[in-house]
Amino acid sequence: MSDVDQLAARIRETREPLRIVGGGTWLHGGGPWADALPLPLDHLRGVVEYTPGDLVITVAAGTTLAELAATTAEHAQMFALAPYGTPHATIGAVVATAAPAPLAFGDYTVRDLVLGVQVVTGRGDITRAGGRVVKNVAGFDLVRLHTGAFGTLGVITEVSLRLHARPAVDILVVSTLRRTDDGALGELLPQLVANRAPLPMLLHRAPDGVPQLWGRVSGNPARADALRQHLRAFGVVDAVDLPVERVDGPLHHTPHDAIVFRARTHRSDAVPFVRAGFEAFPHGTLTYDPARGSLRAVLPAAARDSFEHDLDTMHRLAAVNGAMHPISVVIDQGRSAAAPHSTPRTALEVGVKHALDPRDVLNRLAAISPTTLGHAHV
Numbered sequence: 554m555s556d557v558d559q560l561a562a563r564i565r566e567t568r569e570p571l572r573i574v575g576g577g578t579w580l581h582g583g584g585p586w587a588d589a590l591p592l593p594l595d596h597l598r599g600v601v602e603y604t605p606g607d608l609v610i611t612v613a614a615g616t617t618l619a620e621l622a623a624t625t626a627e628h629a630q631m632f633a634l635a636p637y638g639t640p641h642a643t644i645g646a647v648v649a650t651a652a653p654a655p656l657a658f659g660d661y662t663v664r665d666l667v668l669g670v671q672v673v674t675g676r677g678d679i680t681r682a683g684g685r686v687v688k689n690v691a692g693f694d695l696v697r698l699h700t701g702a703f704g705t706l707g708v709i710t711e712v713s714l715r716l717h718a719r720p721a722v723d724i725l726v727v728s729t730l731r732r733t734d735d736g737a738l739g740e741l742l743p744q745l746v747a748n749r750a751p752l753p754m755l756l757h758r759a760p761d762g763v764p765q766l767w768g769r770v771s772g773n774p775a776r777a778d779a780l781r782q783h784l785r786a787f788g789v790v791d792a793v794d795l796p797v798e799r800v801d802g803p804l805h806h807t808p809h810d811a812i813v814f815r816a817r818t819h820r821s822d823a824v825p826f827v828r829a830g831f832e833a834f835p836h837g838t839l840t841y842d843p844a845r846g847s848l849r850a851v852l853p854a855a856a857r858d859s860f861e862h863d864l865d866t867m868h869r870l871a872a873v874n875g876a877m878h879p880i881s882v883v884i885d886q887g888r889s890a891a892a893p894h895s896t897p898r899t900a901l902e903v904g905v906k907h908a909l910d911p912r913d914v915l916n917r918l919a920a921i922s923p924t925t926l927g928h929a930h931v
């Protein structure tokens with residue numbers, strides 16, 4: 554009996570809910586989750602198939618990002634994303650959570666790079682979606698269904714990924730705003746939003762600090778030079794080159810007790826929206842991704858008591874400053890500690906869940922009090 558067969562048998566036979574555990578580094582994220590028995594995947598590791606000439610690899614879901622990087626580096630290739638979290642994160646979890654990857658090479662997302670998955674459903678069926686090659690037969694896009702389902706529909710046991718050749722130049726250019734007054738943001742943000750160059754960027758502000766612009770410059774030397782010129786045109790100064798790995802520290806590692814949320818609105822509201830976020834959360838680490846119109850805030854645990862009030866302040870200030878569109882807020886971490894924002898499942902979601910996990914044994918959500926439903930600021 555293979556490891557995957559054994560896993561399927563365990564799911565079929567369980568009488569208790571199970572909590573899927575990859576590297577176990579972000580079990581406190583998402584949810585809130587019901588109590589459940591752990592379902593570890595550390596035995597599902599290693600390369601299943603690797604064809605460097607096709608820039609495609611298939612690995613078992615418990616393979617870590619560090620292991621994937623080491624294997625692909627031997628062929629001067631890479632998985633283009635470095636998602637939030639540590640290199641000990643498993644690829645199965647990265648796909649299951651559709652983990653955002655700031656400053657990703659080529660601005661790719663997880664959904665762009667997953668070609669296929671093997672999944673054991675909550676019924677204990679071993680299923681496959683997509684394929685192990687880039688060109689594939691069309692059909693229902695079940696790969697996208699499992700990508701970002703947080704393990705609520707099945708356990709991802711194997712993942713096929715598209716890879717990229719390592720570029721000759723790949724650096725992070727960190728610069729500061731020439732002026733630090735409010736008007737400087739007002740001038741810069743519309744330019745960032747209008748940017749069409751292949752230049753992943755983030756506006757980053759440490760607690761009570763001066764905003765910095767981070768840009769990932771990659772490609773051959775000529776392309777890298779052109780991208781640098783493009784960055785300079787934004788009127789930023791003191792550009793410092795850092796290896797891309799340096800982004801790890803401040804961006805990727807989040808204290809376990811931090812409250813992490815993402816707020817998003819129409820990009821035309823970037824100026825009032827970002828200003829409102831910076832003002833309402835002076836003690837947070839904030840990053841604005843102009844390509845996605847999304848602001849991520851990492852708040853110290855001490856911000857818990859005033860969180861609801863500060864969120865309201867952000868909404869109010871954005872409106873006062875002239876924002877025209879609603880702001881949606883998703884709490885990624887510390888959901889139950891802050892406010893258990895949640896929305897009920899739609900009829901379609903209920904139907905899909907019933908088809909794949911009718912007993913609700915995989916990654917069961919904790920019941921949320923009806924009084925806290927409808928809290929989401931959308």
Ligand SMILES: Cc1cc2nc3c(=O)[nH]c(=O)nc-3n(C[C@H](O)[C@H](O)[C@H](O)COP(=O)(O)OP(=O)(O)OC[C@H]3O[C@@H](n4cnc5c(N)ncnc54)[C@H](O)[C@@H]3O)c2cc1C
Pocket residue numbers: 572573574575576577578579580581582583594614615636637638639641642643644645646647649650651652653703704705707708709710805806807813885886916
């Ligand atoms: C919006 C967002 C923000 C994030 N921010 C952070 C952050 O700030 N810091 C951080 O450390 N991480 C963060 N992550 C998570 C991170 O990017 C990776 O998903 C995580 O690092 C994976 O680590 P792990 O293998 O230890 O997963 P685990 O902690 O083991 O699991 C993470 C989640 O994925 C499920 N899961 C794991 N493996 C599978 C599988 N094979 N099949 C189905 N479900 C599975 C688990 O049940 C759990 O719900 C974020 C993810 C998202 C979506």
